[in-house]
Amino acid sequence: MQINQNHEKILLIYEKTINAIDAGVHVIDQEGRTIIYNQKMMEIEGMEVDDVLDKNLLEVFQFEKDEESTLLKVLTTGESRLNVKQTYFNINGHEITTINDTFPIIIENNIVGAMEIARDVTKLEKLIRENRFKKEDTLYTFDNIIGNDPVFQEAIETSKRATRTTSSVLIIGETGTGKELFAQSIHNDSPRSSKPFVSQNCAALPDTLIEGILFGTKKGAFTGSIERPGLFEQAEGGTLLLDEINSLDPSLQAKLLRVIQEKKVRRIGDTIDRPIDVRIIATINEDPIDAISENRLRKDLYYRLSVVSIFIPPLKARQDDIQELTAFFIEKYNSLFGMNIKTLDSQVKKLFLEYDWPGNVRELEHVIEGAFNLMEYEEVIEYNHLPIQFRQKSHPEIDANVEDLLYQTEKEIKPLDEFMYEAETYYIQKALIHHHFNITKTAKSLGMSRQNLQYRIRKYGIEKPD
The missing domain is CATH 1.10.8.60 (Helicase, Ruva Protein; domain 3)
Structure with a gap:
């Protein structure tokens, strides 16, 4: 009786642990049937555990003719595969793209299964495919900005003066105050107006994806990666808007600072520094001093970005x-x-x-x-x-x-x-x-x-x- 209770307790601990991991975990046995499938993997693949557990992998997921299941490949060869990008479809036909680390499970020299740890890059792949990182339509000018409040008018005047230079700009304001409207207006009224205006919300994607988006990737940086310019290169000659800069991990902020200072960018996995000519406009939705004191914004990056600081008052103050x-x-x-x-x-x-x-x-x-x-x-x-x-x-x-x-x-x-x-x-x-x-x-x-x-x-x- 005690043995059974201990066994149940261990299973419960195992279940809690596997579901707490912030990465997809998928394990199949030697027949190709799923035996472990955690919560994160369900979220990535849009499936319920009952749809997958104890079913053969190929009954549930479909792969393109030139694609092969990384799990089944490792089960067959017994060789680990790291950083492999894989695109496939769930039972409902929804496309999924992941980067996987896949390992054989070997007991007494026999392959008894395979396990996979997956990171979701579905959103990134769709964004790239739809060319949403190219020059954006900049619809707004200073004529679109409405308001006669004195503090608000001061923000407009500061923005207009900033159009004459290429200095970095930091726009400070709560969510919904119109920070991107100001950024587009500065770009459209500047000598760079005929060049690209590229915008990226830094809080929209995880840091693991943002780094490749910002700086670009070199073919072979990880299995399945391709030669791809980042946002800095795509904004060449124009303006790059980095929205909610305080949401970036401090280590990424350090890399960003280096790019801004040196005016050079190096793609992930590359050894070549590429010169860039890009004006940086950043936004932050809180007091920068609070963000610095609470380690959400590096002080050196703040000083680099805030050459021109624009404060947009909230609507309740207008x-x-x-x-x-x-x-x-x-x-x-x-x-x-x-x-x-x-x-x-x-x-x-x-x-x-x-x-x-x-x-x-x-x-x-x-x-x-x-x-x-x-x-x-x-x-x-x-x-x-x-x-x-x-x-x-x-x-x-x-x-x-x-x-x-x-x-x-x-x-x-x-x-x-x-x-x-x-x-x-x-x-x-x-x-x-x-x-x-x-x-x-x-x-x-x-x-x-x-x-x-x-x-x-x-x-x-x-x-x-x-």
């Missing part, structure tokens, strides 16, 4: 610009959707001015676009047209009646059913009054069907006041 931005987005989506929305009602205007806008201008635009999708022939955006997620976050006011319901708990703890009954009754009454007891509009604003609302009105005995 209240006077909210009305102008709102009018711009209403006009934009009227044109896109063929609608004729005029303005916001007074309640929504008040809410917009009181809200903190953690997502900044981007969030404001998304809220306006979301409202358009909930409107039909109305010309004024009302509270019930706003996306429900925004309404839940914004909490424009705390009604006295709701406070009474909540703080009654200080005197007496009511049963939960009773509390929920009172709260739901009050909130439905409030919504009905707001929409003048129009059932259709009230149901829509509450996110329920007319029949569901009418059922609750009858259930709670809600009556229209005289």
Whole structure:
């Protein structure tokens, strides 16, 4: 009995360990059937464990004619294969690309299986295939930047002055403040405007992929690698925007600093330094001093990048610009959707001015676009047209009646059913009054069907006041 318990405990520890590894692990037996398949491998291949476990590899995955399963190859030859790139398809036809280290499992001179440790590069391969690392369309100029706030205007003026030089620029601002809009405007107003503008979000891909993307790779750097220029080479003569520079690993930041200082780049696996002429614009979504003190940004890289520093204030600090931005987005989506929305009602205007806008201008635009999708022939955006997620976050006011319901708990703890009954009754009454007891509009604003609302009105005995 004790032996069985120990055995179960060891199996549980093994399962926890294998699933905690941040790499795909796939093991097959000598028949080619899967016997170990961890959580990360499921994520990489988009499969469930029951779809793969105890099934022959070729029943589940398909390989191109000139491709061969690295697991089956090692099972056959008994020779390890390291850093091999492999592209194949899962049972649903979805393409997967991994870089694998594969080893035979040998017991008493017999090959009894093969194991593979896989790193996912599917996203990178698709990006390369779609040529998304080449020159991007730069749509924005300073004419597209909206706002009269004094601090915001200072950022615009600093950016315009920066167009005359080739110095590095660091744009500081919260997510959604329009950092890329400023970067594109600087590029388009500079002598480099006819050359490439290349942008990369440093937080979008893991460091193992970012390094090859930035600096390029030499054929043979790892099995399956090809001769490929990095972003620095692709941006030659133009501008390279590195978004969220603080998300890069410090070791990569050191390599980046060296490239910027020496104006030369060396592809991974190469011995040749290639001269580059690229202007660097970097962005950071937090205070650089905080990033430096908490080891997210190297001090020497900060000094190199911040020759020109541009601070974009958050939207909550630009209240006077909210009305102008709102009018711009209403006009934009009227044109896109063929609608004729005029303005916001007074309640929504008040809410917009009181809200903190953690997502900044981007969030404001998304809220306006979301409202358009909930409107039909109305010309004024009302509270019930706003996306429900925004309404839940914004909490424009705390009604006295709701406070009474909540703080009654200080005197007496009511049963939960009773509390929920009172709260739901009050909130439905409030919504009905707001929409003048129009059932259709009230149901829509509450996110329920007319029949569901009418059922609750009858259930709670809600009556229209005289």
